[in-house]
Every structure is written in C-alpha cells, then in structure tokens.
Amino acid sequence: MGAKILVSVLLFSLLIFRSSSAPSKRIRAYRPCKRLVFYFHDILYDGTNSKNATAAIVGAPAWGNRIKLSGQNHFGNMVVFDDPITLDNNLHSTPVGRAQGFYFYDKKEIFTAWLGFSFVFNSSEHKGSINFVGNDPLMNKTRDVSVVGGTGDFFMTRGVATLMTDAFEGEVYFRLRVDVKLYECW
Amino acid sequence: MGAKILVSVLLFSLLIFRSSSAPSKRIRAYRPCKRLVFYFHDILYDGTNSKNATAAIVGAPAWGNRIKLSGQNHFGNMVVFDDPITLDNNLHSTPVGRAQGFYFYDKKEIFTAWLGFSFVFNSSEHKGSINFVGNDPLMNKTRDVSVVGGTGDFFMTRGVATLMTDAFEGEVYFRLRVDVKLYECW
Amino acid sequence: MGAKILVSVLLFSLLIFRSSSAPSKRIRAYRPCKRLVFYFHDILYDGTNSKNATAAIVGAPAWGNRIKLSGQNHFGNMVVFDDPITLDNNLHSTPVGRAQGFYFYDKKEIFTAWLGFSFVFNSSEHKGSINFVGNDPLMNKTRDVSVVGGTGDFFMTRGVATLMTDAFEGEVYFRLRVDVKLYECW
Numbered sequence: 102m103g104a105k106i107l108v109s110v111l112l113f114s115l116l117i118f119r120s121s122s123a124p125s126k127r128i129r130a131y132r133p134c135k136r137l138v139f140y141f142h143d144i145l146y147d148g149t150n151s152k153n154a155t156a157a158i159v160g161a162p163a164w165g166n167r168i169k170l171s172g173q174n175h176f177g178n179m180v181v182f183d184d185p186i187t188l189d190n191n192l193h194s195t196p197v198g199r200a201q202g203f204y205f206y207d208k209k210e211i212f213t214a215w216l217g218f219s220f221v222f223n224s225s226e227h228k229g230s231i232n233f234v235g236n237d238p239l240m241n242k243t244r245d246v247s248v249v250g251g252t253g254d255f256f257m258t259r260g261v262a263t264l265m266t267d268a269f270e271g272e273v274y275f276r277l278r279v280d281v282k283l284y285e286c287w
Numbered sequence: 288m289g290a291k292i293l294v295s296v297l298l299f300s301l302l303i304f305r306s307s308s309a310p311s312k313r314i315r316a317y318r319p320c321k322r323l324v325f326y327f328h329d330i331l332y333d334g335t336n337s338k339n340a341t342a343a344i345v346g347a348p349a350w351g352n353r354i355k356l357s358g359q360n361h362f363g364n365m366v367v368f369d370d371p372i373t374l375d376n377n378l379h380s381t382p383v384g385r386a387q388g389f390y391f392y393d394k395k396e397i398f399t400a401w402l403g404f405s406f407v408f409n410s411s412e413h414k415g416s417i418n419f420v421g422n423d424p425l426m427n428k429t430r431d432v433s434v435v436g437g438t439g440d441f442f443m444t445r446g447v448a449t450l451m452t453d454a455f456e457g458e459v460y461f462r463l464r465v466d467v468k469l470y471e472c473w
Numbered sequence: 474m475g476a477k478i479l480v481s482v483l484l485f486s487l488l489i490f491r492s493s494s495a496p497s498k499r500i501r502a503y504r505p506c507k508r509l510v511f512y513f514h515d516i517l518y519d520g521t522n523s524k525n526a527t528a529a530i531v532g533a534p535a536w537g538n539r540i541k542l543s544g545q546n547h548f549g550n551m552v553v554f555d556d557p558i559t560l561d562n563n564l565h566s567t568p569v570g571r572a573q574g575f576y577f578y579d580k581k582e583i584f585t586a587w588l589g590f591s592f593v594f595n596s597s598e599h600k601g602s603i604n605f606v607g608n609d610p611l612m613n614k615t616r617d618v619s620v621v622g623g624t625g626d627f628f629m630t631r632g633v634a635t636l637m638t639d640a641f642e643g644e645v646y647f648r649l650r651v652d653v654k655l656y657e658c659w
Contacts, residue, residue, distance in 0.1 A: 131628075131659065159532075160531035160532045160551060160553075161531055161539075162518065162529040162530070162531055162539060162553075163518065163520065163529065163530065163538075163539040163540050176529065176553070176555070177529045177531040177553045178531070179531055179532065179551075179553070179575075205531070205553050205575060206553075207553050207554070207555050207573045207574065207575075208555045208571075208573070209555065213555075213573065215553075215573055215574050215575065215589070215590070215591065217589060234589065234604050234606065234621065234622070235591055235602060235604050235622070235624065236573050236574075236591035236593050236602055236604075238593070245601075245602070245624035245625065246604075246624070247604045247621060247622025247623065247624065248622070249604070249621045249622050259622065259629065260629075261622075261624055261628065261629065284629055284659075285629075
C-alpha cells in the first residue's frame with residue numbers, strides 16, 4: 102500500500118504540474134494520446150473541370166469573381182471543399198474519408214489562409230469526425246491549426262494538426278499532409 | 288485517514304484512466320454534466336418572403352446565385368441565419384433564444400453541410416452563449432457536431448450536440464432538434 | 474510523508490471539485506492562467522481605399538453588394554480581414570501581430586455579428602496563434618467570445634475573450650479592445 106500511495110502522489114504531482122500555467126519559452130514535450138497522418142487533395146473549380154473539381158470559390162471581394170482566384174494574393178476569396186482523404190500522397194488511392202469545410206485567403210501581401218473544416222470518417226477503421234479551425238500561413242513549410250473537437254471515435258478530442266503543402270499545381274490542385282496530434286482523448 | 292487515502296487513490300486512478308487514450312471501439316458511457324434540448328427554425332429568403340425570412344444565401348458557386356439554392360445538391364451555397372430557438376417543435380412558440388451563425392452545403396453528390404453557430408440566450412433561465420462547429424451529414428437521422436466553447440452560464444463548456452431534422456418544407460423551411468450534451472462544465 | 478499525503482489529498486479534492494458541474498447561478502471566480510490585452514483595427518474596403526483597407530466584403534445577401542454594407546443592419550454581409558494588432562489604441566503604433574479571419578452580420582433588426590478569427594504572433598514576445606469563435610452582439614458595451622484553441626506559445630489553450638468597441642468611424646473603421654483570459658494553459 103505504501104508504494105502505491107507514493108506512486109499516486111508522484112503521478113498526481115505531475116498532473117498538477119501539467120495543468121499549471123507553463124512559461125511560454127519552456128520546451129514542451131507532451132506526447133499525443135493519438136496520432137494520425139493523412140493527405141487530402143483539393144481540386145478547385147476553374148470553369149472547365151466541373152467533373153473533377155472538389156472545391157469551388159463561393160465568395161470574392163468586389164475586385165474578384167468566382168471563376169478565377171483574384172489578385173492581391175487571392176485576398177477575400179472564399180472556397181468550399183469536399184476533398185478526398187488518403188493514407189498516402191496519391192490522389193488516386195482509395196479515400197479513407199472526406200475533408201469538408203471552407204477556407205479563405207486573408208492577406209494582400211502574401212498567401213495566407215484561414216480554415217474551418219472537418220475530417221469525416223465512416224469506415225471500419227474510423228467512424229466519426231475531427232473538427233479543425235485556425236490560420237494557415239501557407240508559405241511556411243509547416244504550420245499548426247487547432248483541433249477543437251470531435252465526435253464518434255474522436256468524441257471530445259482536442260489537439261493540434263501540423264499542415265504541410267505536399268504538392269501544388271498552379272491554382273487548380275494542392276495536396277496537404279496533415280499530422281493530427283491529439284492531446285485530449287476520452 | 289487510511290480509508291480517506293484509499294478513496295482518493297481509487298478516485299485518482301479513475302482520473303488517470305479517464306485521461307488515457309481509450310480504444311476507439313470501447314462503448315462509452317460518459318454522463319453529461321448538463322443537458323439541454325432545443326428546436327430552431329430556419330426560414331430561407333427566396334426573393335418573396337423578406338418579412339418572415341430568418342436566413343439568406345450570401346455565397347454561391349459560379350453556377351449559382353443568391354436567390355435560389357443551386358444545383359449539385361446546393362454545393363457551395365453559404366447561408367447566414369438568425370433563427371428563433373424554441374422549447375418545443377412549434378415555430379410560433381415564444382423564442383427562448385436565437386441560433387446565430389452560418390452553414391454551407393459542401394457535397395455535390397448528396398446533401399451535406401458544415402455549420403458554425405452560437406446559441407444566444409438572454410433570459411431569466413439562461414444568460415450566455417454556446418458555440419458549435421462541425422459537419423452535418425443532414426440526410427442521416429441524427430448527427431453530431433462539437434460544442435467548442437461557451438460564455439456566461441456556459442462559461443468554458445465543451446460537449447457534443449446531436450442534431451435531428453424535425454421537419455422541412457421544400458427549400459424554404461427546416462426545423463432542427465438539438466440535443467446539447469455538455470461534458471465539461473465549470 | 475504524512476503531511477505530503479494530506480496536501481495531495483486536499484489538492485486532489487480541489488481538482489475533483491473544479492471538474493464537477495457547477496450550478497449556473499453560482500458566482501464564478503476563476504483566475505486566468507494567462508491574460509493579454511490587445512487592440513485591433515479594421516479598415517473596410519469601400520471602393521476608394523484600396524491601399525489602406527485591411528478588410529473586404531466577400532459575401533452579401535441578394536439585396537446587397539460587395540462595395541457597400543447592405544440595408545437591414547448589414548444582415549448577411551460577410552467580411553474577410555487581416556487587421557493589425559497593437560498594444561494601445563493607436564492605429565499607427567507598431568503592430569505586434571495580426572488578427573486574421575472573418576465576420577458576418579447576422580441580425581436584421583439590430584447590429585450583431587459572428588466571428589471566426591486568429592491572433593497570429595511571430596515576435597520575440599509571442600510566437601503562435603490563438604483561435605476564437607463566437608457571436609458578437611456588438612451594440613453591447615462588452616461581450617464574450619470563446620478561445621477554442623491555440624498553437625505555439627498558446628498550445629492547446631482555452632478561454633474567453635471580452636470584446637469592447639473602442640472606437641468606430643462610420644462604416645469604414647472600427648477598433649476593438651480584446652481582453653484575452655485563458656483558463657487552460659499547457
């Protein structure tokens with residue numbers, strides 16, 4: 102019993118430590134309770150690719166339109182998407198789910214975006230959804246957005262997802278690698 | 288004292304267990320710390336119902352417009368709403384709050400949507416807001432979105448809300464039943 | 474050892490208490506683990522101020538357009554922004570970050586809005602982002618939105634931000650004071 106209490110006290114101290122406000126410069130070494138890596142593929146409607154397009158411009162500033170991404174680094178273009186999720190970087194691999202949501206470009210001087218979307222799964226592997234929001238400074242090699250919730254297998258989860266542009270072809274196609282690191286698992 | 292420690296150790300073990308990553312297939316039986324059921328009513332502007340409309344199309348793909356929901360299962364139509372919340376399924380019941388936010392249709396092959404909205408309360412019963420985001424595969428009988436935060440009486444809350452389409456009339460009216468299950472209450 | 478266990482048991486009881494469901498009418502006195510006050514400045518594109526504008530209308534209802542905020546209290550106007558963040562209320566102070574995201578007006582009878590945005594920092598002081606969503610009844614002196622996540626220095630954070638309209642000039646300029654109170658710090 103004595104040893105058991107000691108272990109509990111130690112673990113408990115760790116917990117207290119974890120929930121206290123950490124100084125911002127400290128190097129963090131939290132281990133995810135779940136980690137998943139996926140790719141998703143965005144094919145933007147350009148007036149000619151109706152059949153293959155998985156995304157479309159639905160909003161634009163006064164100086165833009167909904168067929169072609171606007172000048173000023175696409176500032177104000179808003180896009181809705183339903184993109185296939187794959188396990189590898191091949192667009193033609195069997196999708197394991199869908200990335201559904203929207204993004205918009207939000208800086209005039211450089212490409213940056215803001216994203217709100219869900220990973221939606223309905224397979225034997227995963228059932229449920231993971232919900233993401235955050236800013237995407239997409240010229241950076243990697244950037245982080247927040248996992249703000251989940252449902253089904255991902256009930257109540259929270260975490261951080263690291264995005265990496267794995268490929269892009271002009272303004273029509275891009276592929277993101279998403280490293281989902283969940284730190285709250287129920 | 289001995290018994291008290293024992294109880295603490297047991298509770299503590301439970302806590303450790305709860306915060307560890309649960310296998311995804313395990314049947315979960317979390318009990319909400321708060322549960323609320325509401326209905327909200329969406330009347331979409333169609334060019335003729337300016338007075339009664341509680342929602343309007345504000346974005347559309349290149350092949351759509353802002354008066355009529357577009358083809359391809361409304362893919363890309365974005366709607367802003369300010370809908371009355373009622374306690375029962377009667378549109379004419381006294382509202383207890385407002386559901387304010389936006390949704391957009393996001394799949395070409397079938398109806399699905401993505402939602403970002405708040406329940407806003409300012410009555411003797413409830414003061415404050417509950418914030419929701421998530422995907423809505425609206426052809427499913429029920430589907431879950433995330434409660435990502437709250438203010439006032441719902442300060443810092445998190446949870447899951449189960450949506451059910453309680454009624455719809457063509458493209459102008461629908462009513463959602465929302466079963467809000469909060470699992471983090473402060 | 475006995476005293477240490479006693480302290481642990483006491484702390485542990487506190488923890489249990491905090492995570493239980495609090496009655497909604499109880500006066501809350503949670504102390505933020507981090508608190509930050511900023512201002513941000515929104516200059517809306519009006520057809521003439523292309524150079525200075527930090528925001529643009531990208532969506533509008535059928536009765537509106539993307540140059541001028543529409544009637545009915547701007548219901549349905551959606552705006553994308555990339556606004557400078559400053560430490561004081563002076564638009565010309567050196568920015569310490571950017572507020573990037575979108576808002577839309579969502580009530581016909583009065584001005585209210587809904588916001589999704591990030592504070593983006595990349596200075597020696599702060600690196601990382603804070604993500605916000607929520608409704609903004611902007612005629613109220615103060616109103617709260619949710620902090621739903623963060624990255625970098627604000628890894629996994631949650632909290633509440635109190636917004637105050639610090640100034641506005643017609644439909645072209647407004648300045649918000651944002652009091653960010655974080656209650657979950659990792």
